[in-house]
Amino acid sequence: MRQLAVTNALLRTHPDHYDLDDYEGGVARWCTGCGDNAILAALQRLCRDRQLPPEKTVFVSGIGCSSRFPHYMNTYGFHGLHGRPLPIAEGIKIRRPDLDVFVTTGDGDCCAIGTSHWIHALRYNPDITVVMHDNGVYGLTKNQVSPTSPRGLRTNTTPSGSPLTALNPLTVTLGVTNVSFVAQCVDWMPEVVHDIVAAAHDHQGLSFIRILQRCPEYMDGHFEPWIRDPERLLLLTHEDGLQPSPSTSSTYRNQRDHDPADLAAARVIAETTDPIPVGILYRNDDVPCYEDLRRADHRFDPEEIRAVVDEELDRFTIWPTGAAGS
């Protein structure tokens, strides 16, 4: 809702200002060396840089290490059920489109138990930012195989090594109707993580970011070859996409110009796992958001809502003979 000119003038005259520590919630209980810390720092920086009012920002999560996220943000949060953060976030966005809604989910939460919600959330395309922390293992429950675990990974549930090739969340996402924003990054490139979550937040629609994330407990050393050799990361750069700083470019010289509007090229890049592509694979600003398609022309008051619910319930009520409504 557009505000009055006088309200805008007053808000400009006395603007609120938020520092990074205004977004810091409880002390993070992740393992030392966990990549989740870098993602937390990047999202807190984004909130500060965009000056998102904490009371107008919501982080929703499911279950898993990454889903501890809302506890560490001094914003509204919803630590939900396993695999269900997306429908909760969609409900929040439909009801309160004025809020900034983020979802933090893990590879198990999103790609296993939450798969159906993942697919349909992409198709509904609500204006939310989805950050998938992908460490390739169930860490919170002490080392079980996840859909994105590399083939051969020994875990408590795959003592002889995982027999399956890892699911590729990027190719799945890029295959869904109405997909509008897909990006990938790695947690050990903080500047790029920040830039990509910022681009995702600015996008109107569901932004899906897969962040490859280190787990020092159960996947220790898994990403070491990529950390030690910057040539094994492929930076996707474009004037409409990622534009790395000279400093980043001097370290990560393996770069490719990729137009995020090119879906076919994005799908080809998504198939690549080594070098790891980093950047914005796809963006389409023209896909409508579900909450815009279904926006009511006014906000319903409690009496109206109660009347509609009663009417619906009455349709299925079996009234005793002679009672009211029979």
Next chain:
Amino acid sequence: MTTASPTGLLPVLLAPYRDLTELRYDYPVVLVDGDPHVESLTDVTNRAVRRVAARGAAGESTRRRALRVEAAIRRRVAGSGRGPLSELWKLATADVLATCPDDAAFADQLDLVRNAITIDGTVLDCDEHIASDVVQHVWAALHEQAARRAGRRVDELILRLSGILEADEAHSPAGCSPERLSTALGGDHRADFDFEAWSALLRRRPDGAALPDTRRSRIRSVLDELTTQRFFPAQHRADDRHPQLFHSCVAAIDAHRERAAARARLVRAMAIAELEADNRYRETEHDGFFREFDERSVDGRDVGLFPSSLVTIGDADLSGDEHAALFELLGSELPIKVLVEVHDALGEPATHIGAPPGRTLASMAIGLGTAFVLQTASSHLFQARADLAIGLDAAGPALFSVYVPAADDESSLSPYLAAAAAVQSRLAPAFVFDPGAGTDWAARFRLDANPQPDDDWPSATVSFEDADLQHRSEPSAFTVLDVAALDPRYARNFTAVPGATSPDDMVPAVSVLRHGDPDADDWLPYVVMVSDDDVIQRLTVDRELLRRAQRVGATWRSLQELAGIRNSHALALLATERARWDDDDARERLAEPGAVDPEPAASPPAQPTTTIGPLPDEAPPEDAGPPSGQPWIETARCTTCDECTTLNPDMFAYDENKQAYIADLSAGTYRDMVTAAEACQVAIIHAGTPWDPTEPGLDELVARAEALG
């Protein structure tokens, strides 16, 4: 020669349009709900026929028969038969079918076309009421739309503020009482709950701060204002809005003045509500501002939130007070729209009387520079419908000056043709001045709705047979003299030239208007008319009328200049530049090859020989690090993993982006530094060389640091 009587004579260019009911044109129009508000019957029929008639010859029969119904409607409406389209279509179909009662296929085809018409609304011809009917219809639609939009904003604010009070109430001791909890639950299951225990549990919850009394009282006061306002429709209240339709500018301004205080109170309440709903109201900063808030504090953009008022008034009613009030409101920011129906565009013939006041209103109003201004004639209202909607929807005031021939006009022309002739003759030129369209005249002012806007007078070719029965074609211009020839008040200004007489000194009047001196006596200007039986007749024009026509032409020229057509400043500049170019060209031609140029051409600007600062691609990388073996961290690459800060939180710290840097080297040892460098998963800590030569085990530590590279 005899004195001409205009009755029965038509300007030659109007001769083909004597019977408009047989022509397809913009009228009649249909007033419909929703954008574009006004449709042409011709367009409605075309769309329906396109939907149902087969392409090519197969659909020709359906097309022809649908057009016969359309013509029948046109005839009915021309006879003051305005009414709903659905009803008129039914009556017109009956008219047409009566001519061929045995043709069943005919009726079926017309049913198909009828079913393909998806709109309905009142059908109107171009009569004396058309301007007020069309403007009121579009205004009412937009007005209601804006009012409902604003009403929803108010309702939403009421809902949000009520929610704050309800949440406060629910958290209060009274809200948590067993009695209140009991009433909140369905009746059939109350016995299953222990409301005392429930209440005790809720009271033990962490103490949520209750609303301060000042905030609660402020919200209640704002809610009072929002729920009693009379500017917008309210969701749960009978419609008691202020009336917004007036027939006097004075009355409209008075009403706005009377409502100004209430409007300011509502804006104040809405602003406070917006701040409160977003938890942004700060008493220390905002109390003082809102305490002093009154009519003068209301921002013009917020005035635009309020539905506009409409004034409809005739030019004859624009007396001194009304005229002053009109220009007062046009110079304000008030959302008041004014329709002035100009019934006399030509004015009285006496020379000492200038142009009639109604005709100059729009030209004067654009001088204010702030109001939307549209001038047109009733014949062109359909073409102007988009601009009409823009002006009615714009935030500030607007003037719509529409020439509508008076009902008692003694002219032999139909109202449509009389209005169209006024536009065609430049007497009532169509123009739009939209201050919201841009910052310069090129963006704000348009004349493109006029015929041949680049010319002084529009012209067309007339074909006729001469006295020898030979076919001839001649260009003929349409000027204000043609319109005057239709007005009985100007009969004495014309003299008929009998028979085929055509003295040598007779010239078309338009030639005099374009090039001549109207007071010169060396020729006889004339206009060409036709009689009822299509015989060409010339009428000479007297000097007095010629001078008047020249003044109309001069006004048109001024408008052309405003629209950038043959702008005199631009033409003068062009002439100067062309002369300069010609001079330069002549000098070059005179100069012999090899001759010394007296004024050597300026050399091209020298290229800069130095570059200030590094080129973008050569920018030094950040965190390049000290060169002298001092320990350092590539802060920009830090992943906030807590390794180093856990190891020694005094030596290592996070910056404002939560990325690590060396906060205090003296707070740790070289061993801490090397250990942190080894633990850093992204290898961004560089241990450097030891800074305390007395530290034990340095040889081993240096070897470990060197191993990190």
